[in-house]
Amino acid sequence: MSTVVAELNGLPSSELEDRLAALGGPERTAARPSLPSTPEFADLPGASPGKVVLRLAPFPSGTLHIGHGRMLFINQLYRERYSGRILLVFDDTIGSEEKRVETEFFDLILGDCEAAGVHPDAVFYKSDRVPNFYPWAERVIAKGAAYVCRCPAELLRENRAHGVACPERAQNPGEAMDEWNKMLGNSYAVGEAVLRLKTDLQDPDPAFRDRVLFRLSDLDHPRVGTRYRVWPMLEFSWAVDDIELGITHVLRGKDLVMEDRMQRYIWDLLGIHGPSFVHWGILRVREAKVAKSKSYREIKSGEFDGWSDPRTWSLRSLDRRGITNDAVRAFILSFGMSLADVEVPAETLYAENRKRIDASTVRRAFVADPVRVEVDAWPEDLASVSLPNHPDRAELGTRVAPAGPVFHLARRDLEPRLGSEIRLKDLANIQLPAALPSAGGTLAARFTSRANQRIPRLQWVGAEGALPVDVLGIEGEHTPGLGEATLASARPGEVFQFERVGFVRVEKDWTGGSAPLRVVFGHP
């Protein structure tokens, strides 16, 4: 028996299946069709084509970063599925001392949406709508479901944690209305009074107990100045606007789930049927550790190179790096609608982008930290050479690049090969001397042969016409180096692969002379 087992185990599975079939066994198993690999986006509850209205609600205190992409692309996906509408509603209520509204972001954010292919059907500003919220507050007060609380913030918080009611909670609707009018009428200083919703102080979720609906603020709003002192909190403003703007579905991050409950509570109170809510978990790119507020400081101080500095991981910084919107969208949608929080390495995004650009991106030579190498006995006919633009795609053509006898090679490549023969990639072989020249000096090498040999192949840049190139890296660092002469005609926005370095995107035309060609590193 064991010999039979041993024999059968040694056979390929196809042979086994043939034998089995011959014995009257089950038929060969067909090759298993591969399962779908893209996440499912479930249909929206109660959604019908042409009737879906969605909203994007960014707070204008920065440009959109990769985390906002999830909001952007998921909303867009459903808008496309249902031929729906998307409203861009700037959530520019007064914010706080730490979280200020700034005018410049309105256009910047709209630009981010457009660049992502999300063209809003209409744009609204919460700050224009403040007076709309007051009558709604009065409806809630009239229901006896709100009161003006005069506890200091700290006491309020503590009482909430312990389920303790403050004396004002006993206000009847008339008293509450009087107090509310005092709030509106400047009778209270900032921080002295708030309008609170009456929920249940024993609610199991401490976060839900008697939330604040309106508060006072003297901050100067960039659009409406100090016209209003009484500002709604996010939940209340949305309880109103989701109705007034006819929103059918609210798709947002799970950090806002408690706000759903608030909105529903208010709607139930008023006998209104509101939109449904859908959430997703937090998406973090491992490398994008920079907090939004942190990059804000650095941009304002000039330490960062504006809102598209690679360190911000803003959507516009990805574009600057030559990462296509298409790749960003596919990357983000690959996480589906999961409520689980995901932390994903940027490499996954890079792979997505590579898939799209590798086959059509031409190769160029660049060496960082170059050492000048002069080759003795260099053949005259190798003064220039025709090189393929892409190793695997002949249809991308060739370019003619200046070659010897003088080259630049990367110090890092040279150091471990001193004293040995190396091959200048796609060109010829040379013998390296045993030691590096002193700083700024020239390395004297000697031509050996042109036959392709299996020896280390090094990247080179012909000295003639070589131009200075500055590579802006992901950490904001600058890597100076030399690029091959053909780079002189590079156009802004053009993407190249610097061989063995990675994909880069050109910032501006080269101005000639010693000013470097500026490129931004995308990814390996």
Added chain:
RNA sequence: GCUCCCGUAGUCUAGUCCGGUCAAGGAUUCCGCGCCUUCGACGCGGUAACGUGGGUUCGAAUCCCGCCGGGAGCACCA
């Protein structure tokens, strides 16, 4: 601490609603090989997972319960 949510390979994800077709699919990482891009682009190949304990069932990644682990919320921010 309280509330809610989530656990499939190193990472992300398909499958879970409606148990068998899943000896678990894809992507990425990693490893090996190939290549006139060296560790680095590209091509080929390989390793690698149902958190845990119980229950239901002929049969559980899928249903039920406990445990463990992780995250978010608990602002007069959004």
